[in-house]
Amino acid sequence: MFRFERRWLLRIFDAIYPGGTAEGLRLGAADVPIEGLLEDIAKRAPFDFVLGLRAGAWVVTLFGPLLTGRFRRFAGLSVPERGEVLEALAHSRLYLLREIPMLLKMVASLGYLGVPQVQRELGVPSVDREPPEWARSKS
């Protein structure tokens, strides 16, 4: 996975879980060290899964805005507009397009909700005192 693909993915994750938009949830995906998770996935996860993740990043970043009639790059959209792009994809008539935001949301969730700070904000009784190893290496 190229560095720019990881950057794209982090931008998408920020759109999935933006910080400070809900009462009681101060942190967003951009506030937690998800990059370590992406590095680990890129290095260790099954090849076809990583390929799907990368393809998802390309589709959302390059073509996503067009699906909502916006002739701009994904990075040029506001965070709420990026969320709308993902929502539009999730309701696409094409199955494979619908699956892309689900896949991205799953990976974003593994990272964002895998750190104890976010779990504490949600009131989840975390049994882990330390952050996961993939988060420690980047914190």
Added chain:
Amino acid sequence: MSGSTQSLADVAGKSVVEDSADVVIIGSGAAGATAARVLTAAGLDVVVIEEGHAIPRDGFRQDAYSAFKGLWRDFGFQAARGRVLMPILQGRAVGGTTVINGAIMHRLPEKVHAAWERDGAIDDLLSYPGLEATFDQLDRELSVGPAPEAVLGQNNALMRAGVAGIGAKGNLILRNVKDCEGSARCGQGCPNGRKQSMHLTYIPQAIAAGARVYAACRVSKVEIRGGKAVAVLGEFRDPTGDARGPRIRVVAKRAVLLAASAIQTPVLLMKSGVRGGQVGRRFQSHPGTSVMGVFDDKVNMFFGATQGYETTHFWDERMKFESVSVPPEIAATRLPGFGADLQARLARVGHVAQWGVQVRAEAHGRVRPGITGGASVSYDLTNADVARYRLGVKRLVEMMFAAGASEVWPGVHGLPTRLTSPDQARALDTLDDDPRRFHFIAAHLFGTAAMHRDPRAGVVRPDGRCHAVDGLYVVDSSLFPTNLGVNPQHTICAIAWKIAERIAQ
């Protein structure tokens, strides 16, 4: 005489590990561990080879990703290919899938047993009274009992109300746990060592009786000479890293037992030269899908038995309903929406309940060796199966509202994201039978090396012996002629037990 567990670190520096035993077992899950327990108790010398890591009892306190990486096959990202991509859940650790399952124990339904008997798939070895006695013994040894009320948790308690609310009968799930603390983290490996998984029960028992367990050791093939299984070949390698260790060859004096699951067992058979016929065919499953409901009062699905309540009321319609608690990482994936909408829902995740329907699918798939190693699974639900999911989801929606949900998220493409009345679920009646409307997860895998008296209809005999190769047995759910409609852990243990007893005689 006490045995041992050896992993990569223990064999570092060796170029090859050579061993021999009466019986070599490939896989340490429900089937392999049970067989090891029975065979060592009968005085046989046993080696167990497991591809996954040996995790210490206190090694399970971790986030979902780390658990998936360390305990689940392919990080939990393994998928069957058909019209939909269907994730397949399997454990990969000493203890196999019993490390990460919901601890549900269900006896083989008598109707399924009768059908197997009628079809000529089984004989006296697996008579129902004989199996009943084994189920009883398993219950005693694995602490099987109903989910305790004290740690039931609201996700399960609400389902009890929902099931009653639609006029069905349900029950607390029978589980193999001892003093469950209700951490709701069964899928990540019990952090408190309460689930009586094989790595805490039959594997230590077998080791105490002399078994040698080789962990982080991947079997490449069974060596067959003169029509007989004589040894098992493999290599030590870190399943989650790059480290590689020595090759291994274990001579089997009496038998080789395949207990590697309904995906890996047929692949190993094929790699060992046992091809054709029914090998890898008739792959069956119980795919599941779930529905979430929002309640005014707190649910907190992160406390309680992971799966504590069920109804088999609709079993004759090939459906079973269960409560399903998942960690926050997975719950969030299932919440509708993105951005601020998702965050608003996530902030109230403590008010969300989740229940699922698993269908005894009619579909048959196929397992083959994968191009890049591993396995390739093709599997496509039939239209009749999909129609059952439409009805199953409708019932789940009705249960949710009957239990007092203020809104329900069915997670079905073509339905509104958010339902506020059970009447809205009627729209499911008019949807087509397209599986791509749903999100499925396949658990409970069967049938890819089925038993049958007739070698044209099965891969192994009714006592697990391979039709084509002497001394080679299948003891896991690959040999089940059909799926069950209930969780298979108990039946896998019982059948492995009976076959192991026969081998020991």
